[in-house]
Amino acid sequence: xxxxxxxxxxxxxxxxxxxxxxxxxxxxxxxxxxxxxxxxxxxxxxxxxxxxxxxxxxxxxxxxxxxxxxxxxxxxxxxxxxxxxxxxxxxxxxxxxxxxxxxxxxxxxxxxxxxxxxxxxxxxxxxxxxxxxxxxxxxxxxxxxxxxxxxxxxxxxxxxxxxxxxxxxxxxxxxxxxxxxxxxxxxxxxxxxxxxxxxxxxxxxxxxxxxxxxxxxxxxxxxxxxxxxxxxxxxxxxxxxxxxxxxxxxxxxxxxxxxxxxxxxxxxxxxxxxxxxxxxxxxxxxxxxxxxxxxxxxxxxxxxxxxxxxxxxxxxxxxxxxxxxxxxxxxxxxxxxxxxxxxxxxxxxxxxxxxxxxxxxxxxxxxxxxxxxxxxxxxxxxxxxxxxxxxxxxxxxxxxxxxxxxxxxxxxxxxxxxxxxxxxxxxxxxxxxxxxxxxxxxxxxxxxxxxxxxxxxxxxxxxxxxxxxxxxxxxxxxxxxxxxxxxxxxxxxxxxxxxxxxxxxxxxxxxxxxxxxxxxxxxxxxxxxxxxxxxxxxxxxxxxxxxxxxxxxxxxxxxxxxxxxxxxxxxxxxxxxxxxxxxxxxxxxxxxxxxxxxxxxxxxxxxxxxxxxxxxxxxxxxxxxxxxxxxxxxx
Amino acid sequence: xxxxxxxxxxxxxxxxxxxxxxxxxxxxxxxxxxxxxxxxxxxxxxxxxxxxxxxxxxxxxxxxxxxxxxxxxxxxxxxxxxxxxxxxxxxxxxxxxxxxxxxxxxxxxxxxxxxxxxxxxxxxxxxxxxxxxxxxxxxxxxxxxxxxxxxxxxxxxxxxxxxxxxxxxxxxxxxxxxxxxxxxxxxxxxxxxxxxxxxxxxxxxxxxxxxxxxxxxxxxxxxxxxxxxxxxxxxxxxxxxxxxxxxxxxxxxxxxxxxxxxx
Numbered sequence: 001x002x003x004x005x006x007x008x009x010x011x012x013x014x015x016x017x018x019x020x021x022x023x024x025x026x027x028x029x030x031x032x033x034x035x036x037x038x039x040x041x042x043x044x045x046x047x048x049x050x051x052x053x054x055x056x057x058x059x060x061x062x063x064x065x066x067x068x069x070x071x072x073x074x075x076x077x078x079x080x081x082x083x084x085x086x087x088x089x090x091x092x093x094x095x096x097x098x099x100x101x102x103x104x105x106x107x108x109x110x111x112x113x114x115x116x117x118x119x120x121x122x123x124x125x126x127x128x129x130x131x132x133x134x135x136x137x138x139x140x141x142x143x144x145x146x147x148x149x150x151x152x153x154x155x156x157x158x159x160x161x162x163x164x165x166x167x168x169x170x171x172x173x174x175x176x177x178x179x180x181x182x183x184x185x186x187x188x189x190x191x192x193x194x195x196x197x198x199x200x201x202x203x204x205x206x207x208x209x210x211x212x213x214x215x216x217x218x219x220x221x222x223x224x225x226x227x228x229x230x231x232x233x234x235x236x237x238x239x240x241x242x243x244x245x246x247x248x249x250x251x252x253x254x255x256x257x258x259x260x261x262x263x264x265x266x267x268x269x270x271x272x273x274x275x276x277x278x279x280x281x282x283x284x285x286x287x288x289x290x291x292x293x294x295x296x297x298x299x300x301x302x303x304x305x306x307x308x309x310x311x312x313x314x315x316x317x318x319x320x321x322x323x324x325x326x327x328x329x330x331x332x333x334x335x336x337x338x339x340x341x342x343x344x345x346x347x348x349x350x351x352x353x354x355x356x357x358x359x360x361x362x363x364x365x366x367x368x369x370x371x372x373x374x375x376x377x378x379x380x381x382x383x384x385x386x387x388x389x390x391x392x393x394x395x396x397x398x399x400x401x402x403x404x405x406x407x408x409x410x411x412x413x414x415x416x417x418x419x420x421x422x423x424x425x426x427x428x429x430x431x432x433x434x435x436x437x438x439x440x441x442x443x444x445x446x447x448x449x450x451x452x453x454x455x456x457x458x459x460x461x462x463x464x465x466x467x468x469x470x471x472x473x474x475x476x477x478x479x480x481x482x483x484x485x486x487x488x489x490x491x492x493x494x495x496x497x498x499x500x501x502x503x504x505x506x507x508x509x510x511x512x513x514x515x516x517x518x519x520x521x522x523x524x525x526x527x528x529x530x531x532x533x534x535x536x537x538x539x540x541x542x543x544x545x546x547x548x549x550x551x552x553x554x555x556x557x558x559x560x561x562x563x564x565x566x567x568x569x570x571x572x573x574x575x576x577x578x579x580x581x582x583x584x585x586x587x588x589x590x591x592x593x594x595x596x597x598x599x600x601x602x603x604x605x606x607x608x609x610x611x612x613x614x615x616x617x618x619x620x621x622x623x624x625x626x627x628x629x630x631x632x633x634x635x
Numbered sequence: 636x637x638x639x640x641x642x643x644x645x646x647x648x649x650x651x652x653x654x655x656x657x658x659x660x661x662x663x664x665x666x667x668x669x670x671x672x673x674x675x676x677x678x679x680x681x682x683x684x685x686x687x688x689x690x691x692x693x694x695x696x697x698x699x700x701x702x703x704x705x706x707x708x709x710x711x712x713x714x715x716x717x718x719x720x721x722x723x724x725x726x727x728x729x730x731x732x733x734x735x736x737x738x739x740x741x742x743x744x745x746x747x748x749x750x751x752x753x754x755x756x757x758x759x760x761x762x763x764x765x766x767x768x769x770x771x772x773x774x775x776x777x778x779x780x781x782x783x784x785x786x787x788x789x790x791x792x793x794x795x796x797x798x799x800x801x802x803x804x805x806x807x808x809x810x811x812x813x814x815x816x817x818x819x820x821x822x823x824x825x826x827x828x829x830x831x832x833x834x835x836x837x838x839x840x841x842x843x844x845x846x847x848x849x850x851x852x853x854x855x856x857x858x859x860x861x862x863x864x865x866x867x868x869x870x871x872x873x874x875x876x877x878x879x880x881x882x883x884x885x886x887x888x889x890x891x892x893x894x895x896x897x898x
């Protein structure tokens with residue numbers, strides 16, 4: 001792989017190479033549309049990029065300009081990104097579910113002059129804020145549905161821009177090749193806005209060198225091949241998806257598949273049967289709770305088979321992880337369990353052909369890990385930050401340890417600061433934050449990337465990440481604990497969607513829990529328990545008892561001193577639209593702590609019930625008022 | 636020339652006069668609404684248009700051809716499709732199959748060629764599937780394509796039924812209470828679809844609807860019926876201020892009055 005990079009060292013150059021090598025013979029992308037997987041060969045991929053790129057040039061795009069892209073995962077997203085890079089312009093991605101405020105902040109902060117928006121919904125967001133975005137010159141949309149009434153001259157159809165490109169190609173045939181030839185390894189390739197758990201988003205500037213060296217180094221320990229199939233369904237603005245859909249796909253030539261709709265992802269994964277997968281914990285957590293709930297609904301025979309097979313799978317994978325010899329009887333049982341249950345389960349989840357599955361972006365609870373490995377999906381943990389192009393550590397094949405995040409990938413050095421913070425250095429460490437020299441200075445001080453995570457190494461060189469340095473908490477009696485560790489254990493329960501552990505400078509640990517609405521709803525229905533809304537369901541005494549049982553289960557596995565003593569089910573789900581979560585669904589602790597201050601005070605003041613009078617804001621700006629009482633449950 | 640001309644029709648069931656001399660012209664490419672209190676004869680008019688009922692006097696003309704007296708299936712061949720007040724779909728069949736069935740009049744091949752599924756029969760099936768997939772994309776029901784209709788929520792079924800009517804590639808679409816029983820969000824979606832069908836696909840729409848807010852917002856022209864007689868007709872704003880209309884609704888529905896005054 002590194003050989004290729006000597007000649008083809010940017011995304012546009014790699015695309016040209018792939019178009020030459022594979023031409024029309026190999027599928028580069030598939031998009032499900034009109035019920036059929038529509039294919040695009042590498043040649044077609046190249047041509048779309050070429051004409052779109054030239055089209056933007058004819059509209060005045062120049063090297064160094066910024067191009068903002070917002071929308072669901074579609075080929076046009078990727079074409080637009082590489083097309084901008086081919087001109088020497090810098091693309092940046094926005095999360096498709098961003099609110100108006102976030103969209104306008106990032107577009108304005110990035111100085112974007114072109115915006116590539118998927119459809120009417122996204123165009124409307126930008127039009128709403130157009131007056132505050134004087135730097136935007138053109139908005140290009142790829143789905144013309146519903147756009148017939150829009151007459152603004154700065155709105156252009158994607159295909160129209162491609163036509164401009166074709167015209168320019170006639171006048172100046174060598175221009176695209178010249179532009180691509182001018183792109184350099186050290187050039188700024190993409191600005192990755194990280195939502196961050198605190199404050200405004202920061203734009204991490206990543207070069208082609210960052211992206212490609214990371215992809216090549218990762219492949220040395222977790223190889224990807226031309227024949228691989230990948231399904232792209234996580235936001236393309238996220239570093240993980242960039243790493244898979246752009247750097248890895250361009251480097252190896254594997255096929256990227258785009259689902260029909262966000263709602264059909266699970267179905268589409270099953271149709272494709274991907275061989276590689278990289279998702280944040282929430283995807284794996286969702287799959288486990290889906291399985292658990294479906295099993296409850298299954299026939300008695302199936303249920304029995306499942307309850308017999310799962311411990312077998314656990315025992316088998318435990319033995320593998322401890323690198324012990326596997327007793328013949330266990331091996332036999334595992335084979336049977338696989339044939340009877342796991343194979344079918346994997347098939348249902350679309351994981352039958354998985355060769356390499358990994359999770360990253362946040363910590364995944366060990367139970368979810370065991371679950372997948374028991375099933376025969378060799379799920380691996382990845383560790384890294386956006387600032388290091390996504391990945392610095394990964395579990396090695398056959399060397400998986402639930403608590404660790406594996407070992408550093410080649411060309412990556414990791415050490416610990418005196419305070420126990422994880423520091424890293426590699427060719428993939430970013431250039432800096434866009435227009436934010438102070439933060440850049442802080443993050444890169446001393447030539448090392450400061451992760452903000454606390455961790456340590458095990459005897460055999462595996463890195464263990466405890467938690468964010470600033471998140472590690474101390475009880476009044478000086479007991480140290482990681483709230484995230486407890487939360488991940490709790491979230492393994494199919495009934496708990498999200499939770500926040502409290503206890504810093506307090507006497508004991510307490511937790512605020514968000515129920516998993518569909519699963520608890522189903523549980524309630526099967527017990528003929530009627531409810532109206534999320535708030536109503538969460539406040540049912542029966543649900544409180546259900547949650548208490550789940551928390552007790554987790555408490556047993558925790559040390560005596562760090563058990564959850566009290567919990568309270570919240571009246572609403574934590575939501576990124578309320579700034580309670582980041583767009584990648586990490587809890588913003590400081591914000592949540594502030595927002596639910598009186599709930600937290602109530603818990604520690606020993607109250608049994610906490611009155612709530614709150615206003616909820618919906619995505620479209622509507623608000624509604626909630627009046628209820630939260631019950632505190634003691635354990 | 637109007638696309639559809641209802642010319643002085645009279646319809647009675649025994650002694651009950653359901654329609655008593657109603658004439659309505661539906662212009663091409665518009666959205667025309669028929670409103671009126673319960674039992675005003677709205678659905679009866681739809682049944683006369685699709686030739687399920689035969690009026691005793693008067694006739695309905697579509698593109699200047701007399702529809703009255705034709706067999707109902709001939710009427711669909713002319714390009715008139717409809718949805719029903721109480722959803723008419725096959726509940727055990729999937730969404731896709733229901734929509735494919737809506738294409739029946741475009742399937743000319745016999746049992747034999749169809750059974751072997753070669754050559755023309757295959758081409759025909761592919762063409763029809765393509766048309767159906769366009770509708771699925773348009774109505775945003777990709778995720779329920781393979782689900783049996785019976786398992787779907789009410790609002791979605793209504794949407795599927797609209798799709799089934801669209802599968803006929805109609806020139807005129809008759810919608811009988813497309814928004815009955817829907818929540819606000821579903822109504823907004825449905826209104827959006829109706830406008831898009833009209834503007835993007837150029838289909839003329841004649842609809843019966845009780846939700847006056849929706850009617851006034853999306854229609855270009857409104858006819859008001861009461862006891863089988865047309866009492867008013869015009870642009871939504873004109874109709875809303877017509878004293879006859881207000882009178883027809885007095886005593887029957889105070890909400891309507893308040894609704895009208897608010898506008």
